[in-house]
Amino acid sequence: MLEHLPRVDLLDGPTPFQRMARLEAATGHGSLWVKRDDVAALGLGGNKLRSLEYWIGAAGRAGCDTLVVAGAPESNQCRLTAAAAARLGLDCLILHGGDPPACEVGNLMLNRLLGAEIRFLGPVDEAERGRRARAATEELAGAGRRPYLIGDAAVGAIGYARAAEELARQARAVDLPLRHVVLPGSMGTTEAGFLYGCALLDLDVTVHLVSVEYPADDLEARIARIVEDAARHAGSPAAGWRRRLRIHMDQLGPGYGRPTPASRAAVGDAARLEGFFLEHTYTAKTFAGLRRMIADGTIAPHEPACFLHTGGVPALFGQVARDPSLLDPVAAMRPGRSTARRSAARLWASRLGAAAGGGRRAAGLPVGGQPGVRGEPGLPVAGAVAVALRARRPFASRPRRCIRKHPSAPWRNW
Numbered sequence: 030m031l032e033h034l035p036r037v038d039l040l041d042g043p044t045p046f047q048r049m050a051r052l053e054a055a056t057g058h059g060s061l062w063v064k065r066d067d068v069a070a071l072g073l074g075g076n077k078l079r080s081l082e083y084w085i086g087a088a089g090r091a092g093c094d095t096l097v098v099a100g101a102p103e104s105n106q107c108r109l110t111a112a113a114a115a116r117l118g119l120d121c122l123i124l125h126g127g128d129p130p131a132c133e134v135g136n137l138m139l140n141r142l143l144g145a146e147i148r149f150l151g152p153v154d155e156a157e158r159g160r161r162a163r164a165a166t167e168e169l170a171g172a173g174r175r176p177y178l179i180g181d182a183a184v185g186a187i188g189y190a191r192a193a194e195e196l197a198r199q200a201r202a203v204d205l206p207l208r209h210v211v212l213p214g215s216m217g218t219t220e221a222g223f224l225y226g227c228a229l230l231d232l233d234v235t236v237h238l239v240s241v242e243y244p245a246d247d248l249e250a251r252i253a254r255i256v257e258d259a260a261r262h263a264g265s266p267a268a269g270w271r272r273r274l275r276i277h278m279d280q281l282g283p284g285y286g287r288p289t290p291a292s293r294a295a296v297g298d299a300a301r302l303e304g305f306f307l308e309h310t311y312t313a314k315t316f317a318g319l320r321r322m323i324a325d326g327t328i329a330p331h332e333p334a335c336f337l338h339t340g341g342v343p344a345l346f347g348q349v350a351r352d353p354s355l356l357d358p359v360a361a362m363r364p365g366r367s368t369a370r371r372s373a374a375r376l377w378a379s380r381l382g383a384a385a386g387g388g389r390r391a392a393g394l395p396v397g398g399q400p401g402v403r404g405e406p407g408l409p410v411a412g413a414v415a416v417a418l419r420a421r422r423p424f425a426s427r428p429r430r431c432i433r434k435h436p437s438a439p440w441r442n443w
């Protein structure tokens with residue numbers, strides 16, 4: 030499909046398509062699957078790799094030698110652009126909104142390792158960041174380089190039309206009549222591409238977008254624009270994408286990048302039930318949305334459903350460094366009572382801290398990653414370990430130094 034468009038292979042084959050048997054058991058649903066776009070051989074994986082295949086394809090066709098990309102310091106797109114540039118021997122310039130954080134973790138740390146040139150623009154909004162990225166691209170061209178600015182949504186969306194085809198093939202291979210696919214609703218590139226692919230292939234699926242950023246009308250309008258542009262770019266119109274689309278607003282909570290009780294719980298559930306990781310901006314809310322849809326019957330127990338894991342796991346490290354309460358099991362269990370949450374957390378920390386003096390075994394915590402060994406009932410293991418470690422080496426004083434606030438879209442990490 031769409032073979033005429035220039036593309037470089039960054040994924041080295043299909044991403045895994047796996048059954049979530051323990052989630053099935055926990056929810057009473059008969060057929061739950063995950064498409065692991067968080068798993069890839071390059072740059073720790075993620076949805077943007079599929080878009081990069083086409084962005085860099087276009088860059089290659091234009092004879093470019095430098096990739097320019099802009100985003101927040103936690104941007105998954107910046108990390109994967111830097112990784113692709115490294116693998117292909119291209120230069121990479123990353124423009125980050127905000128100021129350099131005092132401590133570099135997660136994506137930002139990886140970008141350094143990948144050898145990208147990194148510039149911080151100070152507190153700019155997204156529009157200004159885009160203008161500065163175009164100016165930097167022109168500046169490079171003026172200096173004799175051949176830069177390509179990453180991010181054209183119509184080009185990037187094609188990667189997810191291809192993902193729809195890949196997923197349909199994997200479902201067919203196991204005789205699965207997939208009825209629902211659940212993915213994050215954000216800027217629209219991934220979502221529009223996936224819907225465009227479903228329409229081109231006339232797949233009989235409902236595509237559920239769990240909005241993590243925009244109101245439903247805005248998200249749908251963004252997607253409509255991108256589908257139209259992508260169809261024009263590919264020269265293949267596709268009707269019927271809209272009737273496959275359902276947008277869910279019930280997981281957004283207080284807004285983009287702000288966790289909810291359900292998303293906090295989702296991070297622990299995915300890890301403990303299925304052994305994969307979510308982060309708090311995109312995938313945790315989406316997984317929480319999947320659970321809600323199963324619980325309220327939007328996804329009927331006999332209708333096969335797939336969670337499209339779009340990756341972003343390296344961002345989890347920065348998120349937790351900034352806000353250690355994200356690993357706090359008590360906070361996840363008692364939504365909306367922050368003072369009570371904090372004191373309850375302190376109580377846990379002191380209890381576990383006392384025990385932690387004698388090591389993990391003395392604390393009743395799992396030792397050395399032994400399979401099947403659990404901590405206290407009702408206390409999520411990852412949270413317990415974190416709280417115990419925090420008590421041993423006062424964690425609360427460290428991450429604060431990493432916190433930078435800037436007025437516009439503080440933690441946007443696309």
Ligand SMILES: Cc1ncc(COP(=O)(O)O)c(C=O)c1O
Pocket residue numbers: 075076105106213214215216217218219220311312339340341342442443
């Ligand atoms: C992990 C993850 N999931 C989903 C998205 C949303 O993708 P899009 O910007 O195409 O809507 C992003 C964006 O960066 C992301 O990093």
